Amino acid sequence: MIQGEEEKTASLEFSEIVTSRLGGETIRRCYQCGTCASSCPVAKITERFNPREIIKLSLLGKKDEVLSGEAIWLCCSCYNCQERCPQKVEIADLIYALRNIAFEEGYIPNIYSDFASALLDDGRIVKISRFYEDKRPALGLPPLQPTGVDALRKILSATGFDRLQQKEKSQ
Amino acid sequence: MTSYALFLGCLIPAHQPNYELSARKSLAKLGIELVDLANMTCCAPPPVQSIDLETSLAIAAYNICLAEEADLDLIILCSGCFESLSMANAMLKADEQLKAKVNKILSKVGKEFLGNKDVKHYLQVLIDDVGLKRLKQSVSKPLTNLKVAAFYGCHALRPSELLKLDDPERPKVLETLIETVGAKSVEYLNKLKCCGGLLKGYSDDLALSLAREKIANITRAGADCVATLCPFCYTALDVGQVLLKGKFNEIYDMPVLHYSELLAFALGIAPKELAITPATHKIKVDKVVSKIS
Numbered sequence: 001m002i003q004g005e006e007e008k009t010a011s012l013e014f015s016e017i018v019t020s021r022l023g024g025e026t027i028r029r030c031y032q033c034g035t036c037a038s039s040c041p042v043a044k045i046t047e048r049f050n051p052r053e054i055i056k057l058s059l060l061g062k063k064d065e066v067l068s069g070e071a072i073w074l075c076c077s078c079y080n081c082q083e084r085c086p087q088k089v090e091i092a093d094l095i096y097a098l099r100n101i102a103f104e105e106g107y108i109p110n111i112y113s114d115f116a117s118a119l120l121d122d123g124r125i126v127k128i129s130r131f132y133e134d135k136r137p138a139l140g141l142p143p144l145q146p147t148g149v150d151a152l153r154k155i156l157s158a159t160g161f162d163r164l165q166q167k168e169k170s171q
Numbered sequence: 172m173t174s175y176a177l178f179l180g181c182l183i184p185a186h187q188p189n190y191e192l193s194a195r196k197s198l199a200k201l202g203i204e205l206v207d208l209a210n211m212t213c214c215a216p217p218p219v220q221s222i223d224l225e226t227s228l229a230i231a232a233y234n235i236c237l238a239e240e241a242d243l244d245l246i247i248l249c250s251g252c253f254e255s256l257s258m259a260n261a262m263l264k265a266d267e268q269l270k271a272k273v274n275k276i277l278s279k280v281g282k283e284f285l286g287n288k289d290v291k292h293y294l295q296v297l298i299d300d301v302g303l304k305r306l307k308q309s310v311s312k313p314l315t316n317l318k319v320a321a322f323y324g325c326h327a328l329r330p331s332e333l334l335k336l337d338d339p340e341r342p343k344v345l346e347t348l349i350e351t352v353g354a355k356s357v358e359y360l361n362k363l364k365c366c367g368g369l370l371k372g373y374s375d376d377l378a379l380s381l382a383r384e385k386i387a388n389i390t391r392a393g394a395d396c397v398a399t400l401c402p403f404c405y406t407a408l409d410v411g412q413v414l415l416k417g418k419f420n421e422i423y424d425m426p427v428l429h430y431s432e433l434l435a436f437a438l439g440i441a442p443k444e445l446a447i448t449p450a451t452h453k454i455k456v457d458k459v460v461s462k463i464s
Contacts, residue, residue: 022224041365045380073373076381077217078365079329083339092330099221111372115218123212125219126181132188139188139446141195144179148210148233151280155233158279159226 014063017101024097029087030055036081036091042074049074051081051091058098067102073109103164120162123149173300175246175291176238177205178256180214182402183249189451190402192444193435194248194293200438201301201309205246208237214252215259217369228269229276231259235290236282244289246296248431250401254326254334257290261333292327292336293431294344294400306351311439313353314463319433320394321345321356322385324404325365339363348430349398352437359392361385366411368403379418382411386423396426396459398433405429409453426456436463 018024036051037043043050049071057066066072072095081091103112115125124147133144156162183190198205211234213219215227235256238245247253263270264286274283291299297306323345331339340363346356367381386408389397399405409427416422435445442460449455 022228041367041381042370042377046377073221074370074377076325076365076367076378077369078325079339080325080363080365083329083331090330093224096217096220096224100223103222109373112218112222114372116222119213119219124181125213125216126185128181128185132185135188136184139192140444141188141191142207144184145207145209145211148212148237151210151233151282152212152230154279155229155276156226158276159223159229161223161226164222 009061012061014061014066015059018058018094018097021097021100023090023093023100026087026089027055027058027094030059030089031087032056033086035084035086036089039080039084041078041080042076046074051075051095054095054098055089055091066098067105067107072098072102073112116161116164120153120156123147123152172202172204173296174204174206174243175296176208176241176243178211178214178234178238178245178247178252179207180247180249180252180402182251182406187402187405187429187451188446189448190248190405190429190431192446193429193431193440196440196444197431197434197438198246198293198296200440201297201306203246203296203300206241206243208241208243211237214249214255216251216255220255225272225276227255228259228262229273231255232263232273232284233277233280233282235260235288236277236284239285239288244291246291246293248293249403250292250324250326251403253290253292257292258330258333260286260288260290261335292400294327294348295336297348297434298344303347303351306348310352310437312437312463314433314437315353317354317433317459317462318357318393318395319349319354320359320389320392320397321349321362322366322389322397322399322404322408323363324368324399324401327400328363345398345400345430349433352434354433354437357392357394359394360388362388366404366407368401368407371407378407379411379414382407383415383419383421386412386415386425390423390425394425395462396428396433396456398428398430400430413453424454426454426459427452428456428459436460 215230370378
């Protein structure tokens, strides 16, 4: 296969994968106008992040570059880009979709693996300390209700989320 | 009396009793009953959405199911929780296929998402159930002469198509509520920009840069304090100022309060009943409290 065709196949494959994911459905509507990048508070302060660039690389099939890089993790999820996109590309959501694929492929930033562990252990990603829990009656707050950890673990098991976590642990 | 199931989330009980107390006491005073339901979990906010969107939807839907079973609409204080649950509620109500997919997951825990309840931000409850007229009449200590910078954060407003709280580019609900309790809402540059909170833990430097710009702009506008809605934004601005002092030797001394704390003051609830301590407010709010009492 000549090089141009190879690239074309790769790009079709990756953008198809993204399009088939929850959150990634709209990526192919992008016509690279750059409204997203000019609305982005992170792009304003660093060259390490540019939403238009992430979409371009994804559409060109640069899968490994997109998934292994830091850029997809530098979105602050403010949704400014998504509000303003003239093509109604759901940019913030498609960055979640890219992160989801990165997670499945084992590209997992430490902080996110901490979030996943906390969710499995406590049913929450922020632990509530005994200190504040014990102080609640004195402050005039009602006792905390029990967390539905068992139900949550069953949900995580049904969706395969717990296996994502094991994948990370085994690395 | 109007009743709601309270979705408390984790950051508020973990770190911000000042938020919880001011909200509970103010809402009680305004005739809104909050019901604490058992077995709620994490709301599945952006960090969990980043790992798996489908799981996040199922977790959010599970929590909404608990409210459906109790036959109550949900009220939410934290913007992160509001976004997760409100977005899931709107998406699942609009998409039968997605709903079926999520219900298949929920069947493992004996739940079924029906989509017959509302997920409301507490500001919506103030507007819709209490109403501006009655809210104004309930103010016993108007916050006259207090200049307040409204801080929306991102996830009370956006994605606006699903959250429907206010116009995402020109919102006015928070300014209106600030003025209803007698304070003056002050404008500042880039008011709707992000606090950077969600970058914390992955890129602390970028997170702090975003918070720095917000605090600098609010200070320049001559505000007496900031009114926040979200525990994440609150920490980014309050703890952020401590970090900015350490890193750049910049001192802003800009008090950060949740809107609910200002509301509580205006309703005549004594500040000493609201867990205002050096642990909950890294930047002292004495100047604000003395200005209103």
